[in-house]
Amino acid sequence: MSPRAAWRLETLGFSNVYDYVDGKNDWMAAGLPTEGTNNLEPRAADLARKDVPTCGLTEKVGDVKARATAAGWDAAVVINDERVVFGLLRSKELNSSPEELIEKVMRPAPSTFRPFVSAHEMLHFMADHKVENAPITTSDGRLFGLLLQKDVIAAMEKKS
Amino acid sequence: MPQEIHREEVRRLVAEGAQLVEVLPSPEYEEDHLPGAIHLPLKKIDSRARDVLDRNRAVIVYCWDVA
Amino acid sequence: MSQSTAAKEKCKGCDREIDVCEFCEQPGCPVAICYSCVNRELKQTLPQPHAHGG
Numbered sequence: 001m002s003p004r005a006a007w008r009l010e011t012l013g014f015s016n017v018y019d020y021v022d023g024k025n026d027w028m029a030a031g032l033p034t035e036g037t038n039n040l041e042p043r044a045a046d047l048a049r050k051d052v053p054t055c056g057l058t059e060k061v062g063d064v065k066a067r068a069t070a071a072g073w074d075a076a077v078v079i080n081d082e083r084v085v086f087g088l089l090r091s092k093e094l095n096s097s098p099e100e101l102i103e104k105v106m107r108p109a110p111s112t113f114r115p116f117v118s119a120h121e122m123l124h125f126m127a128d129h130k131v132e133n134a135p136i137t138t139s140d141g142r143l144f145g146l147l148l149q150k151d152v153i154a155a156m157e158k159k160s
Numbered sequence: 161m162p163q164e165i166h167r168e169e170v171r172r173l174v175a176e177g178a179q180l181v182e183v184l185p186s187p188e189y190e191e192d193h194l195p196g197a198i199h200l201p202l203k204k205i206d207s208r209a210r211d212v213l214d215r216n217r218a219v220i221v222y223c224w225d226v227a
Numbered sequence: 228m229s230q231s232t233a234a235k236e237k238c239k240g241c242d243r244e245i246d247v248c249e250f251c252e253q254p255g256c257p258v259a260i261c262y263s264c265v266n267r268e269l270k271q272t273l274p275q276p277h278a279h280g281g
Binding site: 003019034116 | 161162163164165166167169170173178181182183184189190191192193194195196197200202205206209210213215217218219220221222223224225226
Binding site for chain 1: 248249250251252253256258265268269270271272
């Protein structure tokens with residue numbers, strides 16, 4: 001739609017017309033704020049924990065588990081220097097042999113979800129699929145945070 | 161010819177006073193739109209653009225994505 | 228077991244065969260869902276078909 005709108009505006013006498021080709025989806029997928037009725041309900045971005053422990057591929061499980069546990073977590077996200085997500089460690093993976101490398105035990109290429117998705121919808125999925133947490137990433141694959149099922153439940157209960 | 165721009169240029173141009181316009185229909189606009197975006201559905205551009213927009217200012221149009 | 232003979236899941240949304248649930252990645256997920264359906268249900272994409280004008 002936007003290319004047709006842009007060209008039509010030019011024929012209507014508008015000389016300085018730009019087309020944001022990637023559109024609203026790109027904006028929202030980057031975790032940027034919007035206005036509108038969807039903001040009345042919490043999104044993944046509002047509840048995702050940005051302080052989730054992270055680690056690299058070549059670290060050892062024992063070191064990562066110690067760091068995560070000390071911070072009160074039983075999960076960690078595997079990222080590179082650009083915060084691009086490579087894997088996920090839930091409690092099962094963190095309880096692997098401490099000498100193992102993260103790359104060997106992690107859940108590779110986990111399903112990730114955009115900051116703008118409805119927290120309520122995510123809760124339905126997480127409950128149905130018995131998943132405690134889900135990585136939230138922007139459209140460039142970078143970690144936004146980890147959405148915890150218990151946080152969404154708490155937010156829903158607080159609201160009701 | 162309209163210039164294609166990306167997200168950072170949108171932010172810069174809006175800060176410089178460009179008019180931001182969503183051309184999707186309702187309810188897509190009501191549900192979510194970029195902060196400060198004016199609603200001018202594509203189907204209404206012919207009849208309303210000159211009334212709603214300032215021809216002396218830059219205009220940025222957007223819809224959902226490239227699809 | 229080779230990938231070609233591994234048991235396939237069926238997407239609960241569209242009934243297509245999928246290798247694994249794209250939400251939880253757990254084999255044998257009773258509510259397995261494909262990539263397209265999960266994106267649509269979470270509104271990460273617009274439903275198809277949709278009017279976009281081109």
